[in-house]
Each structure stands twice: as C-alpha cells, then as structure tokens.
Amino acid sequence: MRTDYCGELRADDIGREVSVCGWVDRRREHGEHLAFIDLRDRTGVVQCVVDERHDLRSEYVARVTGTVRARPDGTANPTLATGEVEVGDCQVEVLSAAEPPPFPLHSRTEVDENVRLRYRYVDLRGERLQRNLSLRAAVNSAIRRSMEAQRFTEVETPMLVASTPEGARDFVVPSRLHPGRFYALPQSPQIFKQLCMVGGIDRYYQIARCLRDEDLRADRQFEFMQLDAEASFAGQHDVMAFITEAVFAAVEATTGNRPADPITMSWTDAMERYGTDKPDVRFGLELVELTGLFEGTEAKVFQVECVKGINCKGGGGSLGRNAVDELTRKCRQWGAKGLAWFRVGGNGALDGALTKFMSDAEQAALGPAMGAEPGDLLLLVADRRQTVRDVLGLLRLELGRPPVTEGGLHFVWVTDFPLFESIDDQGRPISAHHPFTMPHPEDVGLLDGAGEELLAVRSQAYDMVLNGWELGSGSVRIHRPDIQRAVFRALGIGDDEAEERFGFLLDAFRYGAPPHAGFAFGIDRLVAILAGEENIREVIAFPKTQSGADPLSNSPTPISDRHLDELGLHVLPPPAAG
RNA sequence: GGUCCCGUGGUGCAGUUUGGAGUGCACGCCGGCCUGUCAAGCCGGAGGUCGCGGGUUCAAAUCCCGUCGGGACCGCCA
Incomplete structure (x- = not known):
C-alpha cells in the first residue's frame, strides 16, 4: 500500500514513483483543479500536487501515488524537511473521509485539556x-x-x-x-x-x-x-x-x-539548604540558618526553635507590597504563622515591620549573614524546624523555580535519609521508607533508644532527584533477622504482628537471603x-x-447488578449530602 | 478534607471590575473566485442554553448562593 513515509522523501528520491499514505494536514487550492495537499504521517508532511478535482478535506485519510520531483525554482520550502521535493502527477485514493477535527492539531493554540482527552485519538496525531x-x-x-x-x-x-x-x-x-x-x-x-x-x-x-x-x-x-x-x-x-x-x-x-555527573547530598543538607528532600539545584535562593543570630532576642516571633531566611535578590524593588502580602498568605497556608520581611536600603539598613523589636546588633548582623545587598528582600520564617524547612522550601520554589525547559539537567542523589520520619502519639516512630530498610551501619546501636532519639537513626535509603522532581528512591534491604527484629521492636511491631503482615517475606529470608539493595x-x-x-x-x-476520570472512555463506570451479584458485592447509596 | 484559578459558536480569546438587545477579534467550517501555494489569498455565509440550577433586579454572560466539569497546589502519595 505504501512505498515511503511522507516525512522521509528527499532530493535523493527525485524521479521515483512512490505511494504515501496519511492524513490531510492542510490543503491549498488554486482554481478548479490545482491543489497542494500536505499529507501527514508520523514522520512528517510532504506536499502533493494534485491536478484533478478531488474532495480532500482536513484529516481525510488518503493514499497518494505519484512521482517525486524537485520543486520549481524559488518554491522550495526551507522550513520543511521535505521542502525541496514534492509528489507530482498524483493519483489520489480517499481511504477514509473525516469530519473536521474537534480542535486544531497544530501547536499554535493551547486547547482545553478536557477536549483533547475526549478526542485523544485525534490529539495523538499532533x-x-x-x-x-x-x-x-x-x-x-x-x-x-x-x-x-x-x-x-x-x-x-x-x-x-x-x-x-x-x-x-x-x-x-x-x-x-x-x-x-x-x-x-x-x-x-x-x-x-x-x-x-x-x-x-x-x-x-x-x-x-x-x-x-x-x-x-x-x-x-x-x-x-x-x-x-x-x-x-x-x-x-x-x-x-x-x-x-x-x-x-x-x-x-x-x-x-x-x-x-550527579551530585550527592545528605538528606539533612537538602532539608537545611533547600527545605525539601527533592532539591532543585538549578537556581540559588538557598535557605540561610539564622537561629543562632536570634539567640536571646527580644523579638517574640524569633523566640522559637528555628529561624531561617531566603535572600530574594533584587526583590526589594521588584516585589511590591501586594506581592509580599500574597507570599505571606501562601506561607500561612503552608503552615507558617507568618512571613517576616525586610527590604535592604541603599546604606544596607533594614526596613521592615519587625525591626523595632530587634536589637541594633541583630539588625546589623542579619544583612551580612544573608549576603544582602541594597535592593534585596529578606524573607524569614520562624517556627518549629520542620515547619520552617517546609514553608521556605515551598517559598523558594514559588520565588525562583524555572520552567522545566530551562537550566539543563541537574541530577542529585539524596542519601542518608532518616529511618523514621516522625514519632506518633504513642511515642512510636513511623517508618520513613518501608520497614525492611537497612539502618546506617554506624547507627544500628541507636535502635535501642526511644522516642525522639530514634529520629537520629539514618538509613541506607537514597533518592534520585532531577531538577526538583523526585525520580525515584531505593534502599539497602535488611537481610539479617537480628537487625530486622530490632527495627520491628523500635516500630512496636511484635512477632505475631510481623508474622501476620510480612510473614511470607520473613519466611523466605529464613531459607538463605543474600544481601541485596534496589531502586x-x-x-x-x-x-x-x-x-x-x-x-x-x-x-x-x-x-x-x-x-481520576477518563473523558474518552468515561471510566470509572457503574457495573451491572448481575456482575455485582456474581462478585458477592452490594453497593451502598452515596452518603447523603450535607 | 482544604486553598486558589478557569468555564462565552467547532477551537483560542476579548467582553464580567462599573448589569442595559448574543456585541467583537483570530482560527476553523460551508459556498464562490483563483494554476505555484506552503499558517496561501480574495469575496460571501452559517454556526450561541455565555457549563448547569436558583436568587437579586424593570433588566444578568456580568452581582449573590449552590452545583457540575477542568487545572495548579496543600493534605495524602510507607
């Protein structure tokens, strides 16, 4: 049916008789007979010169047989891979007529995604x-x-x-x-x-x-x-x-x-410098530790576990009061009590609502600590350490994250994740990864601790991060029963519970488990x-x-009563509104 | 569970702030003209439940309430 792909015809093919198949990308008619048809397949488009009358419209599926020839002088199209040639003396066979597409296929307009998904088969042609x-x-x-x-x-x-x-x-x-x-x-x-x-x-x-x-x-x-x-x-x-x-x-x-090559960064470093375990290192705006600077401060807002800040370079001029208020609103939504901000004046002096609560020494130290220059905007959050990291991590992305296409590819391995992410109401640690993650060899002894002490236990778990996206994670797995028991004991999982939840894996490990790790x-x-x-x-x-819906197939859908009966299922009515 | 943004001919937008006739733009579509175009050009035409429901008003695309759909984010994702 086809001798060549549309987008692959070149000057080398001149003189060959070819058949190409595809969709009508565009047609340009000149009078009753002459028409230029751009025929498209997955490789691209080629111009077909049609000299007889044909009813070829957008997205019709056609087979065109003709002779590859050079385009007349001055009519080559350098923007097209096939622009030096065209298919002439065309015989056209309409394989399928088509309704006009529900949205334009070219990429000049951003079409509503719901429409694109409903007609995904058309979208896929683009x-x-x-x-x-x-x-x-x-x-x-x-x-x-x-x-x-x-x-x-x-x-x-x-x-x-x-x-x-x-x-x-x-x-x-x-x-x-x-x-x-x-x-x-x-x-x-x-x-x-x-x-x-x-x-x-x-x-x-x-x-x-x-x-x-x-x-x-x-x-x-x-x-x-x-x-x-x-x-x-x-x-x-x-x-x-x-x-x-x-x-x-x-x-x-x-x-x-x-x-x-990827850079390697410990989890603690990532959290302290970027406020996240998936640091986007394409740009600066790193978090600056200020807790020590405010030790013994009179300012109540800074009398907390942790103070950190971001120097938004040049933000004193580019971000107006409304923009800063909007950032404050977002920080509150992310869990901060507020956002402390200071504009850096021409002489390096700070201007902000909180300066009147700060000592001269604190005011003098803050700018240099953050590498401030005139025109900068200093944004500080004071709270529990975890909150400060989270909020400033999100604020940093808000302020500086480049589009995905910019800044190149920056791979980061984040290592030494904590084994436990937090402590629950009963003082039990919660696994950060899964409970088969091998603790850091230096920290195995710490497993006998209790409560907050356990949060210091590092694990042999590692994430790969690319431009702020968590690509994936892995760990060394526990293959030794004694260490597994110690981790389960720390997690408050008894022998019976371990058997019930993970029994078949633990059974398997009794029959000769090699040390192993994965990702x-x-x-x-x-x-x-x-x-x-x-x-x-x-x-x-x-x-x-x-x-979670598919506008094309309408999933998820109800199933028939007969089908439910067969499965022994009964669907309850949806909870009453209000 | 929550915060925010969007919904106007087939598509993309403007109009909504400050209520006054479905008003406008571009693309597409249909018809006509056109033999070297390539985002072809020119002329003409069709196409609308302003997401849906309710309310306020003499009057609602516009204001208010609700709801549905889409998107970004927080929670969530060991």
Whole structure:
C-alpha cells in the first residue's frame, strides 16, 4: 500500500514513483483543479500536487501515488524537511473521509485539556504527542539495553497481589472465586523483587506498571511506570551506579548528550539548604540558618526553635507590597504563622515591620549573614524546624523555580535519609521508607533508644532527584533477622504482628537471603522532563484527569447488578449530602 | 478534607471590575473566485442554553448562593 513515509522523501528520491499514505494536514487550492495537499504521517508532511478535482478535506485519510520531483525554482520550502521535493502527477485514493477535527492539531493554540482527552485519538496525531511518545519509547528501549548490558534479568511480577495496610491506598479487585476477598493492584513489585533475590535471580529489573489510589497531580497518575530493579550482593553505591548508568543511557539516547555527573547530598543538607528532600539545584535562593543570630532576642516571633531566611535578590524593588502580602498568605497556608520581611536600603539598613523589636546588633548582623545587598528582600520564617524547612522550601520554589525547559539537567542523589520520619502519639516512630530498610551501619546501636532519639537513626535509603522532581528512591534491604527484629521492636511491631503482615517475606529470608539493595524510578517523570513538559499527562497516551476520570472512555463506570451479584458485592447509596 | 484559578459558536480569546438587545477579534467550517501555494489569498455565509440550577433586579454572560466539569497546589502519595 505504501512505498515511503511522507516525512522521509528527499532530493535523493527525485524521479521515483512512490505511494504515501496519511492524513490531510492542510490543503491549498488554486482554481478548479490545482491543489497542494500536505499529507501527514508520523514522520512528517510532504506536499502533493494534485491536478484533478478531488474532495480532500482536513484529516481525510488518503493514499497518494505519484512521482517525486524537485520543486520549481524559488518554491522550495526551507522550513520543511521535505521542502525541496514534492509528489507530482498524483493519483489520489480517499481511504477514509473525516469530519473536521474537534480542535486544531497544530501547536499554535493551547486547547482545553478536557477536549483533547475526549478526542485523544485525534490529539495523538499532533506533533507534540507523536514526539513525546516516541521519546518515551526511546527512553524505555535505552533503559532495557542498559539494564541488560549490566546483566539484569527482566522478570514479570503479578498484577493481582495481596493487599497490604502500609503505604498508599490500594486499588482493589474483588475475587469471583473467593467472594468477600480482594486482590490489590501492586503499588510496586517490592515484595516480589526481594523474593527474586532470595530466588537467586541475582539482578532483577522490570519496567513495571504501579498503581496507587491517591489524589492525582501534575506529576502523579493512578498508574505509572517504574524502572524497578534489585541486585544481590550489592550495596548502596553499586545500586546508585547501576541506576545512574541506566538513566544516563536514556538521556544520551534521547538528547545525544551524557549529562553532568550527579551530585550527592545528605538528606539533612537538602532539608537545611533547600527545605525539601527533592532539591532543585538549578537556581540559588538557598535557605540561610539564622537561629543562632536570634539567640536571646527580644523579638517574640524569633523566640522559637528555628529561624531561617531566603535572600530574594533584587526583590526589594521588584516585589511590591501586594506581592509580599500574597507570599505571606501562601506561607500561612503552608503552615507558617507568618512571613517576616525586610527590604535592604541603599546604606544596607533594614526596613521592615519587625525591626523595632530587634536589637541594633541583630539588625546589623542579619544583612551580612544573608549576603544582602541594597535592593534585596529578606524573607524569614520562624517556627518549629520542620515547619520552617517546609514553608521556605515551598517559598523558594514559588520565588525562583524555572520552567522545566530551562537550566539543563541537574541530577542529585539524596542519601542518608532518616529511618523514621516522625514519632506518633504513642511515642512510636513511623517508618520513613518501608520497614525492611537497612539502618546506617554506624547507627544500628541507636535502635535501642526511644522516642525522639530514634529520629537520629539514618538509613541506607537514597533518592534520585532531577531538577526538583523526585525520580525515584531505593534502599539497602535488611537481610539479617537480628537487625530486622530490632527495627520491628523500635516500630512496636511484635512477632505475631510481623508474622501476620510480612510473614511470607520473613519466611523466605529464613531459607538463605543474600544481601541485596534496589531502586525504582518513575519513567513518566523522567520522560516529561526530557520532553520539556510540566505535566506527565503529556507523555502518557491515555491519561486520567485530576479527578481520576477518563473523558474518552468515561471510566470509572457503574457495573451491572448481575456482575455485582456474581462478585458477592452490594453497593451502598452515596452518603447523603450535607 | 482544604486553598486558589478557569468555564462565552467547532477551537483560542476579548467582553464580567462599573448589569442595559448574543456585541467583537483570530482560527476553523460551508459556498464562490483563483494554476505555484506552503499558517496561501480574495469575496460571501452559517454556526450561541455565555457549563448547569436558583436568587437579586424593570433588566444578568456580568452581582449573590449552590452545583457540575477542568487545572495548579496543600493534605495524602510507607
């Protein structure tokens, strides 16, 4: 049916008789007979010169047979890859007529996403999604090649698994053969890949679909793809090297360049300097520690556990009172009591509502501590340390985060995460990762502590961050029963509970578990950044909206009573409004 | 669970602040003219429940309340 792709015809092809197939991208008619038809397929467009009358309209599907020829002098189109040639003496065969598209396919107008999703099959024809999906395919392919070159074996793990109470909310699937019982769709292949290690697979990988029933965001869908990997007889640095190699192979395959080596930063450093565990190091505006400067201060707002600030360079002039009020409002929404701000005057003196509560020494020290120059705006938050970090971390992004397409690719490995993220009401620690994460070897002794002391225990867990996006995380897993017992004891998990929740994994470890470590990273996010998209929906063929619906297929839908009966399910009426 | 933004012919917008006839722009669509265009050009035309419901008013796209849909974010995502 077809001899060539539209977008691949070149001067070399002049004189050849070709058949091309595709969609009518655009037509330009001149009188009753002559028309220029731009025929489009996934490779691009080629101009076809049609001399007979044809009813060819936008998005008609056609097969055109003709002779490739040079365009007449002065009519070549240098903006087009096929611009030196055209297909002449065309015979046209309409393969499908088409209604006018529900929205323009070219990228000059940003069409409402709901409309694009309802007609996703039309949207997919556009240059943007064609480019993004082929980039995605190239990333997947490069990752597979890289993992295989590093002697990882691809293993497929089940989609219907046992529900576990930890972590994200599960999607559940009712069992027909076991009424009243449910499978869960996997949040990740975590348990299975560790079982693979016990099973001697040695190095496992999978480009795995993972599902979590949590609220959607620009960087989160219900279902997403991860490069999931685990290696036996390997530690943190081995795994970081494997993953860096796979990610860099994907970047190189799609951009042609190998990125700069990742920097490594401890979790504590990331939190103190960037206010987040996923630092975007493309820009400055780092958090400055000011707690010591305000020690013994008279100013009540600064008599707190922690004071930190951001120097918004030049913000004294560029940000007016309304803008600063808006920032204050946001800081309150993020959990701060307020935002203290000072404009730096021409002589370096500070101007702000709080100066009257501060000593001369404090006023004199604040500017130099923050590297202030005339015209800067100093933004301070005082509160519990965790609140200060969180709020200033968000404020920093608000003030300076560049668009995804700017600033290059800055990879960061964040290491030495705490083993426990916080202490609950009963004084028990809450796992930061999962309870099989190996503590830092220097901190194993601290596991016998209690309460707040446990928060000092570091773990051998590590995240890969790219331009402020958390690409993924991994850890060294506990394979020694004594350490596992100590962690469970710290978490307040008794033997019976451990058996009930994680029994089959613990059983497996009794039969010869190699030391192992692993990682998983989100392919959607990596592809989005490489594609210059702020939103992973732009790199997913059929994504869901923020409310978890698919405007194309109308999922989720009700199911029939007969179907429910078969599953032994009864649907309650929705809770009454009000 | 919460905060904020958006909803006007097929598409993108203006109009909403300060209520006064569905007013306007660009693209697309339909018809006509046009033999070297390429975002073709020129002429003409069609196309509207201003998301939906209620309220205020002589009068609502515009003000108020509610609701639905979309988006960004907080919570949530071990």
